Amino acid sequence: MNRFDYVRPATVPEAVAAASAPGAAFLAAGTNLLDLMKGGVARPSRLIDLGRLPGLDEIESLPDGGVRIGALVRNADLAHHPEFARRFPAVAEALLSGASPQLRNAATVGGNLLQRTRCAYFYDTASACNKRAPGSGCDARGGENRLHAVLGWSEHCIATHPSDFCVPLAALDAAVEIEGAAGRREVPLEAFHRLPGDAPERESVLAPGELITAVRLPGEAAEFAAHARYVKLRERTSYAFAVVSAAAALRLDGERIAEARIALGGVALKPWRARAAEAALAGARPGADAFRRAAEAALADAKPSGDNGFKIELARRIVVRALTLAAAGTPGRVPALPASPFAPTSGAAPHA
Amino acid sequence: MPEITLTQAPAHVRHGSSIGQPLTRRDGVLKVTGTARYAADNHPDGMLYAVLAVSSISRGRVAGLDVGAAKAHPGVVEVMTPANKPPLAQDPDEKGNPFTFRLDLLQSDRVRYANQPVAVVIAETLEAATEGAALLSPCYEAEPVRAGLDSDDSFVPPAVGVGNPAEERHGDVDAGLAAATVRVEAVYETPAQYHNAMEPHAVVASWDGDTLSIDTPSQGMAMAQARIAGLFGIAPENIHIRSPFLGGGFGSKGLISGPQVLGIMAARLVGRPVKLVLRREQMFGPVGHRAPTRQTLRLGAGSDGALTAIDHHAKTASSTFDDFFEPAANVAHTLYASPAIATSHEAVRLDTGTPQFMRAPGEAPGSIALESAIDEMAQACGMDPLAFRLKNYAEVEPVSGKPFSSKALRDCYTQGAERFGWASRPLAPRQMRDEAGLLVGWGMGTATFPALMFQAQARAVLRSDGTGVMETGAHDMGQGAWTALAQIAADGLGLDLDRIEFRSGTSDLPDAGIAGGSAHTATAGMAIHSAGADVIARLADLATADERSPLFGAGNAGVIARGGRLFRRDDESRSESYADILARAGLPEIEGRGSGATDPAAQSTYAMHAHGAVFAEVKVDPDLGQVRVSRLVGAFAAGTIINPRLVRSQYYGGMIWGVSFALHEHAVMDGRSGRPMNPNLGEYHVPVNADVPSLEAILVEERDPHVNALGIKGVGEIGVTGTAGAIANAVWHATGIRVRRFPIALESLIATAA
């Protein structure tokens, strides 16, 4: 292992100050960062351990009915927080569909947002990767890219963002609270991650040294609680990243959809909010036709980045599925196989 | 070595016969409390850490290593490269017996596969050695890579598996196909797979002059000893190997691997004990894998559903520098009756590490192809797949014409089908849905694995305190050798389990042969059984020749050993304890020896195989293509069952492996670089608990008088066979889509989904 400094700041300003040095990296639970360091993919010269920062591990209700989630809240603690799970069931379901119980017990909210892509060429230091070594090329192009992006990719990078948690967050208008040398700011989650463009090494809007302090969900997000689901297609029943996934949330007004929220995971280098699909559903009657139209709209701009054309149709179908499940109503509790097509469903069969 | 304290008498031990009892593992408490000491848990005084630097190209040469940078790193003690490696007594590329494979021991700067060791960094800490290895920053002269089964001209391998002919013919296949009213021809593909035992290959080596002491997981200590002795030019008895526990082997620890020898070389170079443990990604190259296959099946059948021909052809690959050819087609030799059967193999050479034996080598990929093709043929004949298999039931081994030593396969079919509820299966596919609308399908496959034996020795001792000792250097890979072999030992010595000491797991004990080929219990068990018989015979000689013994003169009638006493066979009221016999003879103990090996006469007369039938239910999401096996029932007949609990667990493990084979497991190989791109357990998928919701294994009664005196066949590998095909067939039955490329990918199921 290369030698690095290890600092454990006591306050957020100290953390931000410590991170101003080049080569510094924040360490949360390390479930991603330490793996990257062991593989020689990340070689920070200074680790700033956020673990002892006070006040970042709280889940607070906000006056508007929303919630503020500290950056150090563990994925499992958030998912199992009864009030949170009741008000934001799709978020809880997404969290519980990610990784393994051991990882969720450790992984933090901030770390989940900033986890790196799972592109194999990114993890493999012998491969060319613009994200890891800017300008070196992209070995995923023309390589093993079955699971790579179909939306928002560029010739410089075709990777996807692997988070499940971020998908319903994007759908529900979450905001990211940031603290940096220049003070506090906040950014909508939808705008937090960057598409690759010609600089895939820049993954988020964070300036160097900026720290995520919290993620906020607005009160309106809880208005979807009765009809909110996350569905994740995987290559095994658990402990696998999404091939494609979708969060769908509906606010119904009698027979009609008053408002729909849809975001996709596993399709792009960021959680993909499908606003055109949402618009297509506004005022529509929930049903197979409307959902299929929405799905078509969501993937209208999709194109394969390699041997992954099948993901486009799968993404459409997962949108239809998520909407169908959401329309059927949020189950009383998160299924034992969260977000899985094999979770027992209540009510009508959601399949064709 | 540290004492290994096994549970002497596990719960519910029934005194009397130990064989047949469902004892819990005697090493279980050690394992669940973390006190079972695996190779890498050893830390001799003064030990250094060695870390491999491995190549990131698949073909070419190492043009430069920054040894200076590595050596300058604090804590780094030495860097071992081709330039300074200790001399070897034997060229690691020299071939010996068929079990000698070429090793990469820094003999040159050639790179012949990805992840080949190119240097070893030895340091005071693991971290320093790791960083030292990174600092070597090798540069390469790369050459074009041969990756994939179509990358080069193919040839007929000289032999497949271990010394089996690449082509075998029985009857006239072309005539059989011509005469058929129904024909099926299909091509099936299986990917490269890596063993990925939970415990990585590890070695802790200490030299003392020309004496070597090593802790390393081994499925064959005597062979490892011989190989190391040859390489270092020392006597095998000067090598002491301890391998009390293996965290899985699956064939990849059958032969000592290059990295293990490099650890020993590193210790020699620095003159201190050295530990070398592979990182997970380093297990994707120098320690074996299962080669990919492309198999073409041509079947013919008459209008009655009787097979007229089976032609099974397999294309596979070996490395560019050594020979191991997955004998995939040979599974067709034994299972189904047909007047004409041909099996053949062709191969290419790829820039990979040399493939190796991997759980059910040949049978595993061969079975998924054959069982799929049989299913396709049943469908083409409009027959139920079980009825079709029964119609083509082999009463004698089809290719050899030999009778089976025993074959309770019919019972397996019957019991498995009944338990599963097979009778209500609709013939046509895509007929069943569950309450949630998921497609449901039922499929089956026949399981088979040869009943093999290697050679083993054991030493038995009876002591004057009435206890006994049994020694054989057996290998517990997690399958339960510490328990099952001790059960055989107890019965062999006529003692209860808590009265015997079973010594195993080190190379200074009698050679227990190799723990492979599902033959360890039979082979080591027979050695134990014979050693027990030998020492009992000696004890009986003492008693029956001694007029002071109640057994005096019983020589012709014979004696029975039970519960620490010898009984006169024809008059059980006359008996004497072992302790009394030895005390009177003034002997502190008495020793016997025994061996276990194939009986060539039985082998030439009979075909010997274990059999089974596996039934699978899968659910498939009709829109999304995701598959889950919801139910598996396997019924297996494998002769005498020494310990039903352990055997069931072997079947479960094999069946889960079958799930993996059909649905999950594959190395993602980059076609340009020939490198495995998913060398970690996050991305190299095997089933997790959620993938295996319901599993049942039925132990079908079978007595085999011919395989060996104990009637033991093997159970370690058979569960893989049959299962993978059953799942593939169930996927077809659920969806109507026949996927012939494994593992079954979800995109192959969505094209025509409703």
Ligand SMILES: Cc1cc2nc3c(=O)[nH]c(=O)nc-3n(C[C@H](O)[C@H](O)[C@H](O)COP(=O)(O)OP(=O)(O)OC[C@H]3O[C@@H](n4cnc5c(N)ncnc54)[C@H](O)[C@@H]3O)c2cc1C
């Ligand atoms: C085998 C495996 C399977 C997984 N499967 C899934 C899955 O199915 N779905 C899924 O969503 N995730 C999955 N994960 C990823 C997992 O969710 C992430 O590893 C985890 O969320 C990261 O959180 P952490 O606290 O450990 O972050 P760390 O590893 O500590 O940090 C990750 C990154 O975030 C930065 N960072 C952390 N906190 C902050 C902060 N407050 N401000 C600024 N920067 C910060 C770090 O500098 C680092 O770059 C998997 C991980 C593994 C190892």
Ligand code: SF4
């Ligand atoms: S897709 Fe992106 S992350 Fe993957 S190799 Fe290309 S540049 Fe790197």
